Amino acid sequence: MTFFAPFTIPFIIGTIFLFAAVATKFVLWLVRLPRVDKRLIRHNLFTWHTLAAVWEVVRESLLHVRIFKVNPVLGFMHASLAFGWFLLIVVGWIETVAYLGAQWVPLQGHVFFKYFMPINGITHHEPLFEQLMDALLLVVLTGVALAWMKRLRSRFMGMRRTTKHILFDRVALSALWFIFPARLIAESLTAALYGGEGFLTGSLGHALAETVPHDLLVMFYEPSWWVYSSLLGIFFVAMPFSRYMHILAEIPLIFLRHWKLHPTAERKSYDRFEVEACSRCGICIDPCQLQSELGINDVQSVYFLRDRRYNMLNLKVANNCLMCGRCEAKCPVGINLNTLRLNSRAKRRNIPYEGRYKYLRGLDRSSGEGRVGYFAGCMTSLTPATQHSMEQIFKAVGEDVWFADRDGGVCCGRPLMLTGETDAARKMVAYNTDLFRRHNITTLVTSCPICLRVFREHYRLDGIEVLHHSEYIDRLITEGRLSVAADARRYTYHDPCELGRGCGIYDAPRRVIAAVGEVVEPKHSRRDALCCGSSLANTVIDDSQQLRLGERMTAELEATGCDTIVTSCPLCMKAINRAARCSVEDISEVVAKNILRS
Amino acid sequence: MAKRVVIVGGGPAGMQTALELKARGIEPIIVERDVELGGKVRDWHKLFPSFTPASDVLDPIIRGVKSAKIRCFLGQEVRAIAPDGVTLRSEERIHADAVVVATGFTLFDAHRKQEYGYGLYSNVITSVDLERMMNNGRVTLADGSEPRRIAILHCVGSRDEKVCQRHCSKVCCITGVKQAIELKQMFPTADVFNFYMDIRMFGAGYEELYREAQQRYNVHFVRGRISEAAQTINDRIQIKAEDTLTGRPLRMTVDMLVLLVGMNGNRDNESLAASASLNIAPNGFFEPKDSFRGAVCSQREGIFFAGAATAPKSLADTLAEASMTASTVAEYLNHKYNTR
Numbered sequence: 001m002t003f004f005a006p007f008t009i010p011f012i013i014g015t016i017f018l019f020a021a022v023a024t025k026f027v028l029w030l031v032r033l034p035r036v037d038k039r040l041i042r043h044n045l046f047t048w049h050t051l052a053a054v055w056e057v058v059r060e061s062l063l064h065v066r067i068f069k070v071n072p073v074l075g076f077m078h079a080s081l082a083f084g085w086f087l088l089i090v091v092g093w094i095e096t097v098a099y100l101g102a103q104w105v106p107l108q109g110h111v112f113f114k115y116f117m118p119i120n121g122i123t124h125h126e127p128l129f130e131q132l133m134d135a136l137l138l139v140v141l142t143g144v145a146l147a148w149m150k151r152l153r154s155r156f157m158g159m160r161r162t163t164k165h166i167l168f169d170r171v172a173l174s175a176l177w178f179i180f181p182a183r184l185i186a187e188s189l190t191a192a193l194y195g196g197e198g199f200l201t202g203s204l205g206h207a208l209a210e211t212v213p214h215d216l217l218v219m220f221y222e223p224s225w226w227v228y229s230s231l232l233g234i235f236f237v238a239m240p241f242s243r244y245m246h247i248l249a250e251i252p253l254i255f256l257r258h259w260k261l262h263p264t265a266e267r268k269s270y271d272r273f274e275v276e277a278c279s280r281c282g283i284c285i286d287p288c289q290l291q292s293e294l295g296i297n298d299v300q301s302v303y304f305l306r307d308r309r310y311n312m313l314n315l316k317v318a319n320n321c322l323m324c325g326r327c328e329a330k331c332p333v334g335i336n337l338n339t340l341r342l343n344s345r346a347k348r349r350n351i352p353y354e355g356r357y358k359y360l361r362g363l364d365r366s367s368g369e370g371r372v373g374y375f376a377g378c379m380t381s382l383t384p385a386t387q388h389s390m391e392q393i394f395k396a397v398g399e400d401v402w403f404a405d406r407d408g409g410v411c412c413g414r415p416l417m418l419t420g421e422t423d424a425a426r427k428m429v430a431y432n433t434d435l436f437r438r439h440n441i442t443t444l445v446t447s448c449p450i451c452l453r454v455f456r457e458h459y460r461l462d463g464i465e466v467l468h469h470s471e472y473i474d475r476l477i478t479e480g481r482l483s484v485a486a487d488a489r490r491y492t493y494h495d496p497c498e499l500g501r502g503c504g505i506y507d508a509p510r511r512v513i514a515a516v517g518e519v520v521e522p523k524h525s526r527r528d529a530l531c532c533g534s535s536l537a538n539t540v541i542d543d544s545q546q547l548r549l550g551e552r553m554t555a556e557l558e559a560t561g562c563d564t565i566v567t568s569c570p571l572c573m574k575a576i577n578r579a580a581r582c583s584v585e586d587i588s589e590v591v592a593k594n595i596l597r598s
Numbered sequence: 599m600a601k602r603v604v605i606v607g608g609g610p611a612g613m614q615t616a617l618e619l620k621a622r623g624i625e626p627i628i629v630e631r632d633v634e635l636g637g638k639v640r641d642w643h644k645l646f647p648s649f650t651p652a653s654d655v656l657d658p659i660i661r662g663v664k665s666a667k668i669r670c671f672l673g674q675e676v677r678a679i680a681p682d683g684v685t686l687r688s689e690e691r692i693h694a695d696a697v698v699v700a701t702g703f704t705l706f707d708a709h710r711k712q713e714y715g716y717g718l719y720s721n722v723i724t725s726v727d728l729e730r731m732m733n734n735g736r737v738t739l740a741d742g743s744e745p746r747r748i749a750i751l752h753c754v755g756s757r758d759e760k761v762c763q764r765h766c767s768k769v770c771c772i773t774g775v776k777q778a779i780e781l782k783q784m785f786p787t788a789d790v791f792n793f794y795m796d797i798r799m800f801g802a803g804y805e806e807l808y809r810e811a812q813q814r815y816n817v818h819f820v821r822g823r824i825s826e827a828a829q830t831i832n833d834r835i836q837i838k839a840e841d842t843l844t845g846r847p848l849r850m851t852v853d854m855l856v857l858l859v860g861m862n863g864n865r866d867n868e869s870l871a872a873s874a875s876l877n878i879a880p881n882g883f884f885e886p887k888d889s890f891r892g893a894v895c896s897q898r899e900g901i902f903f904a905g906a907a908t909a910p911k912s913l914a915d916t917l918a919e920a921s922m923t924a925s926t927v928a929e930y931l932n933h934k935y936n937t938r
Contacts, residue, residue: 381826382713406828543759577710578762 001100001120003109007226010233011108021240022248025272030252032269037261044259053258060333061250062086067332070283077150078281080143082247088136095129111232114187114201115225118194127197134198137187140180148177154282165243166306169280172238179231186224192217246279250333253277263339265422265458266346274335278305284327284337289531293552294545296320301327301337308344318344320540322549323418324531325501345420360431363408366439370402373441373464375455377448378411379570385585386447386570389592390469396595397481402439409435412451413458418537425458433459445472447588449499449569450536456503468499470568470587474508477515484594489517491590492562494553494576495529496569509568509587516594520560530556532575547578554579566590600625601931604684604692606676606870607700609637611905611916611923613659615698618924620666624931627692628663629671629684635660637702643732645913646769646776647803655913678873681900685873695934696927699884699896700904700920701870703861706755706763714754714857719829721745722855724754725773737784740833745788745853748781749837750774751824752794756860765881767860768910771798774858775811782815791818791852793839801912822848827855861910874898884908894923902927 033041044050059065062083068075089110096110099122109116165173184201191198191205192212208217239245253273263271284301291297299320307313321341328337374394376387394401413428436444444461446452447469455466467475476482491513499505506526513519524530533549554576557565565580567573568587576584601624605612608630616626634640642652663670671686678685683693708716708724716722720740723731731737739745752774756767771794778790797819799805811817824839836851863882871878876896877885884907887895894903904923905916 381828384715384718384826384828385712387828388718547762574712574760577712578760 001105001116003106003116005112005115005119005225007222007229008108008112009229010226011111011229011236012233014233014236015107018236018239022245025240025276026252029269029272033261034268037268037270040261041256041259049258049260050255053255056254056258057251060254061247064332066334067281067283070330070332073146074150074281074283077143077146080139081147084136084140084143088133088140091129091132091136095126095133098126098129112225112229114190114196118190123195125195125197130196130198130202134200134202137180137184138200141184144177144180164303165280166310168238168242172235172242172244175231175235175238176244179228179235182224182228182231186228189217189221189224193221243278243280245276246333249273249276250279253333257334263336263343265339265343265417267343271340271343274340275305275309277333278302278309278335279333280306281332283330283332287326287330289324289326289533289549289552290320290322290541293549294541296541301331301335301341304341304344305335305337308340313344315345316540319538321538322497322531322533322535323537324497324535326497326528326531329501329527342417345418346422357427360410360427363410364435364438366403366407370400370439370441372399372443372445373402373404373436373439375404375409375412375444375446375448375451377405377446377451377570379450379574380447383570383573383586386573386588389586389588390445390447392592392595393473393476393482393588396597397476402441404436404439404441404444412448412454414450414454415536417454417458419539429454429459433461436461436464443467443472445469447568447570447586449496449502450571453498453502468503468505468508468568470499470509470512471505473588473591474512477512482591483596484515484591485596486515487517487594489563490520490561491517491564491566492520492522492557492560493525493587494522494532494557494565494567494572495526496567496572497529497531497535499568500529501527509566512587513566513590516590520562522557522560524556532572534571534575536571546575550575551579558582564590601695601935602627602693603696603698603927603931604629604694605698605700605904606679606684607637607702607905607907608632608635608670608672609700609702609905609916610639610656610659610913611702611907611920612637612698612700613663614917614920615700615904615923615927616668617659617662617666618921619927620668622924622928624928625669627669627671627694629674629676629686629692631673631675633673635663635670635672638705638726639913641726641730641733643729644776644780646772647801647807649776649780652913676870679870679901680874681898695931696900696902698902698904698923698927699870699876699907700923701864701867701907703883703906703910704864706761706767706859706862708754708857708859710761711754711758711857713826714751714824714855715827715829715835716857719827719835719855720833721835721853722827722857725750725770725777725856725858728777728856732780737781739853744785745781746785747789747791747852748785748854748856749791749793749824749835749850749852750778750856750858752792752858753823754857754859755862757795758860763860763862763881765910766798768798768800769912770858770860771796772801772804772807775799775804775808775817777856778817779807779811779815782811782817789818790815791820791850793820793822793824795821795823801914820848824855861906864907867907874901876901881909883910894919894926900930902930 064075064078067078093110096105096113187201188204188208191201192208196202196205256273261270263274280302282302285291288300291300299317304317307317323338325338331337380386410428410431413425416425441464444464444466452468493509493513510519530553532553533546565576565584566587573586603619603624603626605616605626605628608628612628616628619626636656639652639656645652675687676684677687679697683691684697685691714722752770755761755763774792778792781790799808820841822840822842824837826838828836830836830851834851834853835855839848841848867878879885884903886893886903886908887897896903902923904920905911
């Protein structure tokens with residue numbers, strides 16, 4: 001049996017190139033992983049984690065369940081393309097076996113089987129497979145049609161904006177758009193000349209045979225297969241350098257994640273898997289408030305990852321991000337967008353001048369060894385009402401408190417990390433850790449969600465429980481140590497980014513407020529909450545732009561008709577205060593005002 | 599019949615305009631939100647740079663308004679303005695041949711700079727609170743004792759993007775110098791510190807007073823804004839700042855912190871402006887037609903401005919401008935009715 005024709009050459013070259021390019025990438029990235037990560041892989045390879053990864057590959061790489069959850073139409077488009085194409089390959093392979101029995105057939109033999117059937121004298125038909133293959137082709141074509149529509153008008157797909165692409169993407173995208181229509185034409189022409197029973201290609205073939213002169217059909221037959229093969233070849237060559245690399249990069253990424261690898265504050269080759277797993281679907285564009293409120297449209301995660309991937313990232317793009325995490329919450333691939341953004345900012349050499357830190361010596365003038373350490377946070381020093389309220393609460397429950405940053409602590413280090421000064425940040429971390437240990441605290445309460453997140457993620461505080469003050473107060477109330485009077489006020493709670501999406505704390509503050517008054521939810525809340533705009537993470541936008549973000553989100557909070565806006569982050573507090581007409585309080589103030597004294 | 603002019607605002611600007619219009623045979627009507635005439639100067643003790651008692655300036659004006667029998671609507675708020683009169687909140691309309699907007703300014707609410715602890719710490723006060731204390735004849739700490747160390751902070755609610763007030767309020771620098779000297783006169787052994795960004799001594803006699811404060815009264819001037827204040831266990835105030843001339847952070851405990859609050863545009867400027875299609879400048883004050891030759895004119899014929907409604911101004915500037923407004927209004931009415 002022959003399985004070669006000249007038109008298959010573009011396809012064969014494309015396929016060989018694709019496999020070589022992708023294999024080189026994966027091997028290089030894996031080899032360059034830091035030793036810790038390699039150890040993790042060895043440790044977790046033969047465990048159930050691997051099985052879980054296989055299941056996730058099916059769910060995500062083929063079915064795209066997460067995109068379905070974010071946007072069903074978009075999910076259908078991705079699933080019909082990915083899963084449809086995958087089934088075409090698998091069913092196509094079974095089809096070959098059904099016709100020829102178990103014998104070795106080269107790759108192009110499977111892919112262009114319809115072409116090789118008449119050449120090898122196969123004239124009988126397996127109707128089941130023909131119908132099945134046609135049905136699958138129809139599914140994929142539906143996906144392609146949706147993709148066309150998305151390009152034409154993204155609103156059809158429930159997206160306000162879609163991604164702007166680079167050249168490689170455009171080449172690959174154009175090839176992909178026409179691969180399946182070309183296949184439809186080639187197979188229909190084949191059916192017109194040699195017969196076929198599929199409801200799609202077969203019927204189209206019959207129609208062609210009846211309407212188009214035979215000579216013309218013969219004339220277009222060979223070229224139609226050339227077009228199909230060339231489009232496949234072009235797509236495969238462009239694929240490793242285009243967005244479509246995500247199809248392949250996501251698979252090892254899922255395994256690596258299940259083996260507990262994750263990106264860190266320093267760049268490493270693992271990041272490449274995450275960066276190239278971005279399909280540039282553009283789901284991250286709509287949630288970005290820089291885009292919707294300020295019209296900044298070249299810094300969103302999709303563009304940031306693209307720029308980073310092709311080594312054309314400039315610091316202005318890396319720094320122009322609130323790191324509110326709204327895009328990360330929506331990313332269907334689950335890419336750690338904030339961490340990647342953060343480690344793009346890390347400066348290669350940022351060892352600070354030693355003399356600058358002389359002041360750290362002898363800084364601790366505090367005394368006492370309270371069971372609970374209270375770290376108000378630098379920003380809370382600018383909202384002393386919060387501090388004052390916490391003092392009242394501590395007093396009311398008779399807590400033995402050591403005030404950690406009033407007379408001894410330094411900055412938690414997060415602002416330094418955000419600007420890429422990781423070495424300087426490490427100094428702060430080491431100093432504070434030592435301080436907490438020296439005072440033998442068992443619980444650390446902070447009023448600043450930024451500090452909270454750093455304490456939880458970057459400090460080694462084993463044996464010390466780190467709580468946000470909203471969690472701490474919640475605990476006091478549920479344990480019955482603190483009782484509060486209910487008032488008749490309506491409160492709207494604003495979820496701070498670092499506390500909500502950052503640390504997953506949504507319910508504790510709501511329980512606390514509910515103990516005092518009625519909680520009314522704004523349009524966007526919890527995981528979907530808007531950012532106040534005063535994030536320390538963005539060093540590019542100016543004050544008036546921050547203000548505009550703050551005004552818009554405050555207007556949404558006030559639209560609930562609440563009496564008081566409550567938040568639990570000093571930065572959000574200041575941002576809302578600038579724009580609000582109703583009163584704004586920290587959650588501790590709400591509680592401190594309503595303490596019932598026994 | 600005498601032409602009639604409604605003046606919105608019964609502070610120095612409004613009253614002075616009314617007096618001068620009356621002298622020209624025009625009938626002024628003052629509408630004042632407060633139940634008393636006089637505006638914010640009523641709370642003031644002495645005026646810079648000459649230490650003239652504020653009442654020496656204000657009282658003759660108020661007496662003049664009363665003796666000239668100028669009609670005043672007190673405790674009434676204007677909802678909308680037009681060249682032919684104003685509408686009160688009570689929906690009553692007062693017809694006129696021209697309108698003068700002399701609505702003045704709003705003091706910056708020091709609570710908004712929570713980091714200074716106003717309303718939270720007992721010994722943090724504003725410059726206005728200090729004047730009131732001086733009017734009452736006694737400046738003391740909350741517990742009644744004498745302050746031995748006082749910090750005066752400039753630019754609270756002025757030149758501060760964080761509270762959306764970018765403009766300079768113009769009079770706080772000299773007020774800070776004046777109050778520092780007054781405090782030193784009351785408490786000669788006390789230390790008085792002025793924390794400033796720039797010292798702007800533009801008026802006649804201001805620079806001389808600034809020099810006197812340093813040389814004769816030994817008032818300390820530190821270039822650097824206070825970043826935060828915290829109350830100590832014995833109700834003193836610990837402040838953190840940076841001395842930007844030496845480039846070093848500074849921590850100091852004082853008995854009293856005085857916040858020099860700035861002048862902001864009124865919150866209802868926007869609705870008033872909208873009712874008559876006037877312009878509001880980005881700083882929140884009314885925008886005059888032209889800052890050189892039409893400083894008291896609005897974009898609408900028949901509506902004029904006087905005093906701090908258009909920008910922060912000292913009392914002297916306000917009174918001078920009121921005269922200009924009166925003559926401009928008189929000329930307008932003259933022109934309007936004699937050419938008809």
